[in-house]
Amino acid sequence: MLGPRLVVAGVSSGVGKTTVATGLLAALTARGTKVACAKVGPDFIDPGYHSLACGRPPRNLDPWLCGVDAVAPLAARAAAGAELLIVEGVMGLFDGAADGTPSSTADVAAQLGAPIVLVVDAAAMSTSVAAIVRGFRDHDPRVHVAGVVLNRVGSPGHEQLLRDALEPLAMPVLGCLRRDDALVWRDRHLGLVPVVEQPLLVRAALSRLAAAVTEGFDLNAIEAVAGSARPVRPGPVPVPDRIGSCRIAVAAGPAFTFCYRDNLEALEAAGAELIPFDPVTAPALPQHIDGLIAGGGFPEVHGEALAANKPLLANVAKRVAAGLPTWAECGGMLWLANELDGRRMVGAAPTSARLSDRLVLGYRQAESLAPSPIGPAGTIVRGHEFHYSHCTPAGEAMRLTSRFVTTVDGFATPTMLATYLHHHAGGDPTLITNFVRTCLVRSAATPS
Numbered sequence: 164m165l166g167p168r169l170v171v172a173g174v175s176s177g178v179g180k181t182t183v184a185t186g187l188l189a190a191l192t193a194r195g196t197k198v199a200c201a202k203v204g205p206d207f208i209d210p211g212y213h214s215l216a217c218g219r220p221p222r223n224l225d226p227w228l229c230g231v232d233a234v235a236p237l238a239a240r241a242a243a244g245a246e247l248l249i250v251e252g253v254m255g256l257f258d259g260a261a262d263g264t265p266s267s268t269a270d271v272a273a274q275l276g277a278p279i280v281l282v283v284d285a286a287a288m289s290t291s292v293a294a295i296v297r298g299f300r301d302h303d304p305r306v307h308v309a310g311v312v313l314n315r316v317g318s319p320g321h322e323q324l325l326r327d328a329l330e331p332l333a334m335p336v337l338g339c340l341r342r343d344d345a346l347v348w349r350d351r352h353l354g355l356v357p358v359v360e361q362p363l364l365v366r367a368a369l370s371r372l373a374a375a376v377t378e379g380f381d382l383n384a385i386e387a388v389a390g391s392a393r394p395v396r397p398g399p400v401p402v403p404d405r406i407g408s409c410r411i412a413v414a415a416g417p418a419f420t421f422c423y424r425d426n427l428e429a430l431e432a433a434g435a436e437l438i439p440f441d442p443v444t445a446p447a448l449p450q451h452i453d454g455l456i457a458g459g460g461f462p463e464v465h466g467e468a469l470a471a472n473k474p475l476l477a478n479v480a481k482r483v484a485a486g487l488p489t490w491a492e493c494g495g496m497l498w499l500a501n502e503l504d505g506r507r508m509v510g511a512a513p514t515s516a517r518l519s520d521r522l523v524l525g526y527r528q529a530e531s532l533a534p535s536p537i538g539p540a541g542t543i544v545r546g547h548e549f550h551y552s553h554c555t556p557a558g559e560a561m562r563l564t565s566r567f568v569t570t571v572d573g574f575a576t577p578t579m580l581a582t583y584l585h586h587h588a589g590g591d592p593t594l595i596t597n598f599v600r601t602c603l604v605r606s607a608a609t610p611s
Contacts, residue, residue, distance in 0.1 A: 166242060167390045185212045192217045199222075202253070222241035227260050235395050236398050261565065280388065281300075283312070293328040312340070410454075411438065412452045414456065420458075421493065426587065446478075463503060493584075500515060533576075536597070536601040
């Protein structure tokens, strides 16, 4: 049985969902509630803030990437051992994939039977708040908007005007946050700065935020709302069968923070021992490895330090060329490229990468056009892109399709895949199994 849960949703992007969700996690944890966290959609950065706030692993619930039926099992995994699960929404409450496939915060809330706390950025409004909240409350009968949090409120008088406007709706105001620059985190081109880059600064901000939430929110009422969630009996999360034992190096550190926890757990279930290393500081890949995974992150921000680590770049180039099974996603592909913003990188992927001012964002249905460590040509992959960089040439490893765009992307050999596509294995771990199997074949063929 999936226990008490609550979805923190917004009327649009940028209304403060992350601030509210993270503040709730920190405040409830501080008062002794065992609270777990999750994020709707594919985002990597916000879950890091959740994790720091409550001490639980970061999790994602994405019905487009994983399938609708995977949402409740993944939520149950996230909530295991906790009293309450707080799920931060993506974009606005009803925003989702361009193809209309279930993917919105409302879709996830309906699948979980979870009540919604609607976050409204009230900085530039007063009585109009009633029309906004009424519209969101009544738009979709599948979901239950159980209360409102007012964000960026200017003064006690402003707060009273907002409360007066909402009173005829009988909509509980569960919390209020004043406009305060001390509660605003630094961001850059892909959103918030990852926690790993400034943990002390984020911890200090979390303490201030938890205090503000404790003062301005009715935490007892919020826990009661979460406790009203409709009972859901989820099945198990699909996990790979164990197929052998191997060691896989995983790029980590400040430059490579984008890797789903569910993917790592699927690798371990299949028999992989994961060996993290920091490409900024490690002089060579870990010893006795059978595979390499380089997920996404911000190699463009740390390009100078990555380029300066010439011993590691040479070691990775040699090992990949010798057939070390390698799976690189987005930032990992930029690191494997010949160069990134003019700086020499590994050189395993025959392309040059540069940061631009054009955002590439969206879900993709992909088909592999060449054999790679995750499967033969014709393998179907569901994933997403989220980057400002571009590669020249773009590569021809995969055909990526969305409602409005079809492109080719990436570089593949039987033992290497480097692509912009991020994959979440929470609904189907087949690609993880395929990669581990490739590592096992490599291990059996390599003298110890």
